[in-house]
Amino acid sequence: MDSASAIIDARIRELGDWRGTMLAKVREIIRQADPEIVEEWKWVKPTSPGTAVFSRGGIICTGETYKNAVKMTFAKGAALKDPSRLFNSSLEGNVRRAIDIHEGDKVDEAALKDLIRAAVALNLMGKGKPKSKPKTKARRKSPL
Numbered sequence: 480m481d482s483a484s485a486i487i488d489a490r491i492r493e494l495g496d497w498r499g500t501m502l503a504k505v506r507e508i509i510r511q512a513d514p515e516i517v518e519e520w521k522w523v524k525p526t527s528p529g530t531a532v533f534s535r536g537g538i539i540c541t542g543e544t545y546k547n548a549v550k551m552t553f554a555k556g557a558a559l560k561d562p563s564r565l566f567n568s569s570l571e572g573n574v575r576r577a578i579d580i581h582e583g584d585k586v587d588e589a590a591l592k593d594l595i596r597a598a599v600a601l602n603l604m605g606k607g608k609p610k611s612k613p614k615t616k617a618r619r620k621s622p623l
Contacts, residue, residue, distance in 0.1 A: 483518045483519045483520040483531075483532075484518045486520045486529070486531075487502075487506065487518055487520065487531045487542075490502070490528070490531065490544075491503045491506075494544060497582045497583075498544045498548075498549050498582075499544075501549040501580055501586075502531070502542055502544060502549050504586065505542055505549065505551060505580070505586070505591075506518075506531070506533075506542065508586065508588055508591050508592060508595070509533050509539070509540070509542075509595055511592060512591070512592040512595035512596050512599075513535060513595060513596060513599050515535055516533050516534065516535045516539060516595075516599070517533070517534050517535060518531065518532070518533060519531075519532040519533075519534055520532070530542070530543050531543070535599050535602060535603070536599065536602035536603040537554065537555075537602040538554040538602075539553065539554065539595060539598045539599060539602065540552060540553045540554065540556075540595070540598065541554075547581060547582070548579045548580060548581050549579075549580045550568065550577050550578070550579050550580070551577060551578045551580070552569065552575055552576075552577040553566075553575060553576050553577065553578075553594070553598055554574070554575060554598075555574060555575075555598060555601055555602070556569070556574070556575050556576025556577065556598075557572060557573055557574050557575065557576055558574075558601060559576070559594060559597050559598060559601065560597065561576070561594065562590075563587055563590035563593075563594075565578050565587065565590055565591060565594055566578055567579055578591075
């Protein structure tokens with residue numbers, strides 16, 4: 480079985496057009512933003528070859544390719560501040576947000592790195608802290 484990174488490499492080569500180039504660029508930006516992000520390949524079905532997934536403490540984002548766009552979907556995008564207004568798709572959802580990148584679009588690398596780092600921080604928030612058990616009231620015994 481190939482590693483997820485090898486599968487992503489193969490997918491980039493297979494595309495062979497601007498989408499492959501853009502997916503490679505986005506992947507490099509993700510790696511630069513946080514070298515501890517893990518690459519995965521998920522959701523393979525008979526009707527889909529699968530999706531590149533970038534995770535740390537949970538899913539950060541996916542890297543999907545369509546006929547006219549490369550889409551980065553942030554799993555918890557609705558909870559992230561986006562001062563540079565990178566999110567331009569899936570804006571109506573309560574949880575996810577996406578960035579559709581079309582042929583010829585320029586990527587604001589600094590803003591994208593900031594967004595990725597914020598997504599990592601959100602995933603890691605609270606990780607490693609032991610969960611406290613809910614406090615229960617002690618019952619007093621009746622003196623009778």
